[in-house]
Amino acid sequence: MSHQHLSPEVEDYLEHLYMRQHEGYTGELPALSDRGMGELLRHHLAVLEDGGVTLTQDGLAKAERAVRRHRLAERLLHDVIDVHGRDVDHAACEFEHSLHHGVDEHICTLLGHPKTCPHGRAIPPGPCCREQKRAADAAIAPLSTMKKDERGTIAYLSSRQPETVQKLMALGALPGAAVHVIQLFPSVVFQVGQTQIAVDSALAGDIYVRRAGER
Amino acid sequence: MTTLPRLPRPTAPTAPTAKDPCPCAEPARASGHPLLAIIGCPNVGKSVIFNRLTGAYVTVSNYPGTTVEVSRGHTTVGGCAVEVVDTPGMYALLPITEEEAVARRLLLEEHPRQVLHVVDAKNLQRMLPMTLQLLEADLPVTLALNMLDEAEELGFRFDAAELGRALGIPVLGTAGASGRGIAELRAALGAAMTARAECAEYNSAAPVCAEGDSATPVGGVCITYDARIERAVGAIIALIGRPAALAERALALLLLQGDAEIEALVAARASPAALAQVRAIVAETAAQFAQPLRIVIALRRQAVANDIIARTVQAPAEQQRPKLEWLSQLLMHPLAGLPVVALVLYFGIYQFVGMFGAGTLVGLLEENLFGGIINPWLTSVIEGWLPPLWSNLFVGEYGIFTLGITYAVAIVLPIVGLFFLVFSLMEDSGYLPRLAMLIDRIFKQIGLNGRAVIPLVLGFGCDTMATMTTRVLETRRERIIVTLLLALAIPCSAQSGVFLGMLSQVGPAALGIYVAVIVLIFLTVGLLAAKVLPGQRPHFYIELPPLRLPRISNVLVKTYTRLEWYFIEVLPLFILASVLLWLGSLTLQGGQLAFVPHAGLFGAIERALDPLAALIGLPTTADVAQNPALKFTGGTILLTGFFRRDFGAAGLADLFADGLLSPVQVVVSAVTFTLFLPCIAQFLVMKKERGLRTALGMAAFVLIISFGAGALLRVMLMATGWMGR
Numbered sequence: 001m002s003h004q005h006l007s008p009e010v011e012d013y014l015e016h017l018y019m020r021q022h023e024g025y026t027g028e029l030p031a032l033s034d035r036g037m038g039e040l041l042r043h044h045l046a047v048l049e050d051g052g053v054t055l056t057q058d059g060l061a062k063a064e065r066a067v068r069r070h071r072l073a074e075r076l077l078h079d080v081i082d083v084h085g086r087d088v089d090h091a092a093c094e095f096e097h098s099l100h101h102g103v104d105e106h107i108c109t110l111l112g113h114p115k116t117c118p119h120g121r122a123i124p125p126g127p128c129c130r131e132q133k134r135a136a137d138a139a140i141a142p143l144s145t146m147k148k149d150e151r152g153t154i155a156y157l158s159s160r161q162p163e164t165v166q167k168l169m170a171l172g173a174l175p176g177a178a179v180h181v182i183q184l185f186p187s188v189v190f191q192v193g194q195t196q197i198a199v200d201s202a203l204a205g206d207i208y209v210r211r212a213g214e215r
Numbered sequence: 216m217t218t219l220p221r222l223p224r225p226t227a228p229t230a231p232t233a234k235d236p237c238p239c240a241e242p243a244r245a246s247g248h249p250l251l252a253i254i255g256c257p258n259v260g261k262s263v264i265f266n267r268l269t270g271a272y273v274t275v276s277n278y279p280g281t282t283v284e285v286s287r288g289h290t291t292v293g294g295c296a297v298e299v300v301d302t303p304g305m306y307a308l309l310p311i312t313e314e315e316a317v318a319r320r321l322l323l324e325e326h327p328r329q330v331l332h333v334v335d336a337k338n339l340q341r342m343l344p345m346t347l348q349l350l351e352a353d354l355p356v357t358l359a360l361n362m363l364d365e366a367e368e369l370g371f372r373f374d375a376a377e378l379g380r381a382l383g384i385p386v387l388g389t390a391g392a393s394g395r396g397i398a399e400l401r402a403a404l405g406a407a408m409t410a411r412a413e414c415a416e417y418n419s420a421a422p423v424c425a426e427g428d429s430a431t432p433v434g435g436v437c438i439t440y441d442a443r444i445e446r447a448v449g450a451i452i453a454l455i456g457r458p459a460a461l462a463e464r465a466l467a468l469l470l471l472q473g474d475a476e477i478e479a480l481v482a483a484r485a486s487p488a489a490l491a492q493v494r495a496i497v498a499e500t501a502a503q504f505a506q507p508l509r510i511v512i513a514l515r516r517q518a519v520a521n522d523i524i525a526r527t528v529q530a531p532a533e534q535q536r537p538k539l540e541w542l543s544q545l546l547m548h549p550l551a552g553l554p555v556v557a558l559v560l561y562f563g564i565y566q567f568v569g570m571f572g573a574g575t576l577v578g579l580l581e582e583n584l585f586g587g588i589i590n591p592w593l594t595s596v597i598e599g600w601l602p603p604l605w606s607n608l609f610v611g612e613y614g615i616f617t618l619g620i621t622y623a624v625a626i627v628l629p630i631v632g633l634f635f636l637v638f639s640l641m642e643d644s645g646y647l648p649r650l651a652m653l654i655d656r657i658f659k660q661i662g663l664n665g666r667a668v669i670p671l672v673l674g675f676g677c678d679t680m681a682t683m684t685t686r687v688l689e690t691r692r693e694r695i696i697v698t699l700l701l702a703l704a705i706p707c708s709a710q711s712g713v714f715l716g717m718l719s720q721v722g723p724a725a726l727g728i729y730v731a732v733i734v735l736i737f738l739t740v741g742l743l744a745a746k747v748l749p750g751q752r753p754h755f756y757i758e759l760p761p762l763r764l765p766r767i768s769n770v771l772v773k774t775y776t777r778l779e780w781y782f783i784e785v786l787p788l789f790i791l792a793s794v795l796l797w798l799g800s801l802t803l804q805g806g807q808l809a810f811v812p813h814a815g816l817f818g819a820i821e822r823a824l825d826p827l828a829a830l831i832g833l834p835t836t837a838d839v840a841q842n843p844a845l846k847f848t849g850g851t852i853l854l855t856g857f858f859r860r861d862f863g864a865a866g867l868a869d870l871f872a873d874g875l876l877s878p879v880q881v882v883v884s885a886v887t888f889t890l891f892l893p894c895i896a897q898f899l900v901m902k903k904e905r906g907l908r909t910a911l912g913m914a915a916f917v918l919i920i921s922f923g924a925g926a927l928l929r930v931m932l933m934a935t936g937w938m939g940r
Contacts, residue, residue, distance in 0.1 A: 161754070162507040162509055162510065163311050164754050164756075165507070165510060166307070166309070166311065166509055166510070166513065167306065167311060167756065168756065169510070169513055169517075170256070170306035170307055170341065171306075171341065171756070171758055172338065172340070172341035174341075174513075174514070174517055175514070182544070183544070183547055185549050186549050186652070186653060186654075186655060186656045187652040187653075187655050187656070187665065187755065189547060189652065189759065193338060193340055193341060194335075194337040194338050194366075194369065195338055195341065195758060195759075196543075196758070196759040196761075197756060197757070197758055197759065198547075198648065198649075198651070198652035198655075198665070198755070198756065198757050198759055199754075199755060199756040199757075200655055200656075200659070200664065200665075200754065200755040200756075202752075202754065203754045203755065203756055
C-alpha cells in the first residue's frame with residue numbers, strides 16, 4: 001500500500017490539508033471528485049469529522065512526502081531549469097507527481113538538501129537529509145567528548161536551563177566563540193577568549209563544539 | 216564629546232548655593248553627597264579600584280534586608296565629596312543570584328549620579344554587552360578598562376578615545392593593582408559628576424538614532440533587536456510607561472526576558488489589566504523564537520559589542536595562554552593537585568594559623584601581655600576602687616577584662632586574623648576556584664558542587680561569615696546542606712587553632728583520631744543529607760581567573776576589613792557572656808548579694824548540665840567542688856560556648872593549660888565542641904538565611920550528633936585504654 005501511487009488529484013488535496021493543519025494555510029481546499037474522496041477514505045488517509053476532513057497518521061506521512069516532492073520540484077525548476085514566477089507553480093504541479101520511488105531523494109541530494117522552496121516555505125526533510133545531517137554532525141560534538149588540547153568553535157548550547165546558558169554566555173561561552181580544551185578530569189577546563197572556565201562533565205555535554213581540523 | 220540632545224532625568228536637580236562650593240551636593244541622600252556606584256563582573260578588580268579611590272576608611276555592611284555585603288566609603292573627585300559604593304559582582308543586568316539582585320537593586324533604588332563599570336580589559340568582548348545594557352537603562356556610565364597591563368602583555372591594544380566616542384561615555388584604561396590610570400580616572404569621574412551643567416541632567420551624551428529606528432539612542436550606539444522584539448518593546452512601553460529609575464526600554468527588555476523582580480515592580484504601579492496584557496505580549500513574543508528570549512537578546516547585544524570592538528580594539532592574533540599556565544595546570548592536576556592541597560593545608564592552616572597563631576602568638580599575648588602585665592595591673596587598680604561584688608564584674612573569674620576581652624583579643628583575634636590573611640592570599644592568587652574544580656566530583660556525592668568549597672573553606676575561618684556566603688550557591692538544597700555542615704563539622708579558626716594546639720601537645724594519635732572522626736561525620740552527614748533532601752542536581756561551572764601573585768597591600772586591606780567586621784561582631788558577645796556569667800554567679804550570702812562562682816543561677820544551670828558534661832567526661836559541679844583549681848564545669852563551657860563556640864574552646868584551652876584535662880578528655884571534648892551547636896551569632900545568621908524552623912531543627916540535630924559522637928568516642932577510648940583513662 002505504501003508504494004501505491006495516488007492520483008494527482010488526491011496528492012494535491014493532501015498537500016493542501018497538510019498546509020492547513022501545519023502551516024496555517026487558510027485558503028480554499030481544491031475541489032475533489034467523488035472518486036478522489038473515495039480513494040482518500042479507502043486508503044485511510046483522512047477521516048471525516050464534524051463536516052471537515054482531517055489527516056490520519058498515515059495520511060500525514062503521505063501528505064508530507066507530497067509536499068516535499070512539490071517543493072523539491074519547485075526548487076529544481078527554479079534553481080536548475082531557471083523557470084520563474086507563475087510558470088514554476090504550474091510546471092511543479094505537473095512535475096511533482098512523477099517524482100516517486102526515490103527520485104525525490106536523488107533530486108534532493110543533487111540540490112544539496114535545500115531547506116526551503118523558492119517561496120520560502122519549509123521543505124520537509126527526507127531520509128537523505130537526515131543522513132546528511134548526521135554526517136555533518138560528526139564534526140560537531142559535545143565538549144565532554146573532545147580531547148585535551150583540541151580546538152574548535154562553539155556551535156550551540158543545548159542546556160534546558162536558560163539561567164545556566166545565560167551564565168555560560170556571560171563567561172564568554174557563546175555560539176561562535178573559539179574554544180580550547182585544557183583538561184578533562186576531574187572537571188572539564190576550557191578556554192574561550194581570554195577566560196578559562198571549569199565545568200562538570202554534564203554541563204560540558206551540553207556545549208556543542210564544531211571541531212577544528214576534523215581528522 | 217558630542218553636543219547631542221540629553222535625556223531628561225527623573226531626579227530633582229539641586230540648585231547650587233553660594234555657601235556650597237560644590238554644585239552637586241545631594242541633600243536627598245543621608246550622607247548629603249552624590250553617589251558613585253562601582254559595578255562589574257566578579258574578578259575584575261572592582262574592590263581594588265574602590266580601595267584606590269576611597270583609601271582605608273570603609274564601612275562594610277549588609278544591604279538592607281539581605282546578608283549580602285556592600286562596602287561604602289568616601290572620596291573627593293573634582294573638589295567634591297562623593298560617596299562610593301562597591302557592589303557585589305554582577306554578570307548582567309538580569310540577575311540570577313541574590314548578590315546580583317542586590318547590585319541591581321542598588322542601581323534602581325539609590326540613584327547613583329555616576330556608575331563606574333569596571334571590566335577586565337582582556338575580556339572586554341564578553342563584558343562590553345553589560346556596558347551596553349547599562350547605557351540602554353539610561354544610566355550615566357564611565358567605563359574603566361582595568362587590568363590593562365595584563366591585557367597589553369597578552370598583545371591587546373585599546374583605542375580608549377575611539378571606544379569612548381563609539382559608546383558616548385568616558386572610557387579610561389586602568390591597572391588598579393599598580394595604581395596606573397587612577398588619577399586620570401578620578402579626574403574623569405570628577406568632571407562627570409560635578410560639572411555644573413551636568414547637575415540637572417546626567418551626562419549621558421546621546422546621539423539620535425536613524426529615522427525610523429525604533430530604538431532609543433543608547434550612548435553613542437543604537438541597539439536594535441529583531442523586529443518582533445522591537446514591536447513587543449514598543450507595546451510594553453505604551454502600557455507601563457516609566458515606573459522605575461531605569462529607562463522604559465530597558466525595563467521592557469527585562470520583562471521580555473522574564474525578570475520576576477521587574478514584573479513585581481511593574482505590578483505595584485500598573486493596573487492588573489495592563490500587567491495581564493504585558494504578560495500576554497511576553498508569552499506571545501517568546502513563542503515566536505526557538506531560543507529563550509534572554510538568549511536571543513544577549514546574542515544581539517553581543518553582536519553590537521563585537522562590532523564596536525572590531526573598530527576599537529586590536530586583539531592578539533592567537534589565543535594566548537595566560538602566564539603561570541604551568542602552575543595553574545599543576546594545581547588542577549587530578550593527582551599532583553592533591554599533594555598541593557595537603558601542603559596548603561599543612562603550612563597555611565596547621566603550621567601558620569595553628570602552631571604560630573594559636574601557639575606562639577596566643578602564648579605571647581595571653582600569658583605574657585594580658586596574664587603577666589595588663590590584667591594584674593587592671594585587677595589591682597579596679598579592686599582598689601570597687602567592692603568585690605562589682606570588681607568581679609570587670610576583673611574577676613569571669614570579668615569583662617580578664618575573661619571577655621582577654622579571650623577576644625589575646626586568643627581569638629590572632630588566630631582569626633592569621634586565618635583571614637591566608638584566606639585572602641588564597642582568594643587573590645586565584646587558588647580557590649582551582650580547588651573548587653578539583654573537589655567538584657567528591658562534593659557531588661554529598662549533594663553539593665565544587666562551588667561550595669568557598670563557603671566551606673571560609674568556614675574554617677568563621678562559620679558565621681561562611682553561612683552568609685552560602686548565597687553564592689544556586690539551589691536551596693545546596694544552601695541547606697552547606698549551612699548544616701558548617702554548623703556541625705567545620706571548626707572555625709578560633710576553635711581549630713585552640714584544639715589543634717591542644718591535640719598536638721597530647722600527641723599525633725590524638726590529632727589523628729580527631730581529624731578522622733570529624734571527616735567521617737562530615738562525609739556521612741553530607742551523604743545522608745544528599746539522600747534525604749530532594750532537589751535537582753546542581754551544575755558546576757566556575758571561572759578560573761589567571762593565577763596572580765597577590766599584592767600585599769590588597770591582601771592586608773581585605774584581611775583588615777574582614778577582621779574589623781569579625782571583631783565588631785565578636786567583642787560585644789564576649790563582653791555579654793562575661794556579664795551574664797557574673798550575673799548568674801550572684802547569690803545571697805548572709806543577707807548580702809555576693810559573687811560566688813558556681814553558685815546562683817549559673818550554678819543551677821551548671822548542675823542541670825552535669826549529666827551532659829559527665830556524658831563526655833568533662834568536670835561536673837561535684838568535680839569543681841573537690842578541686843577549686845577547675846574554673847569551669849563542662850556545663851559552663853557548653854553554655855558559654857553557645858555565645859561563641861570559640862569562647863568555649865578558649866575555656867577548654869584554659870583548663871588544658873592548667874594541666875586539668877586528661878588526653879581522653881582533650882580528644883573527646885575537642886570532637887564534641889567542634890561538632891557542637893554553633894555560636895549564637897551563627898545561629899542568628901542561620902535563622903535569617905534559612906528560617907527559624909530549619910535553624911532550630913539543625914540546632915537540635917547538631918546537639919544530638921555532637922554529644923552522641925563525643926560519648927561514643929569516649930566509651931571506645933576508655934574501653935581500649937589506648938590513651939590512658
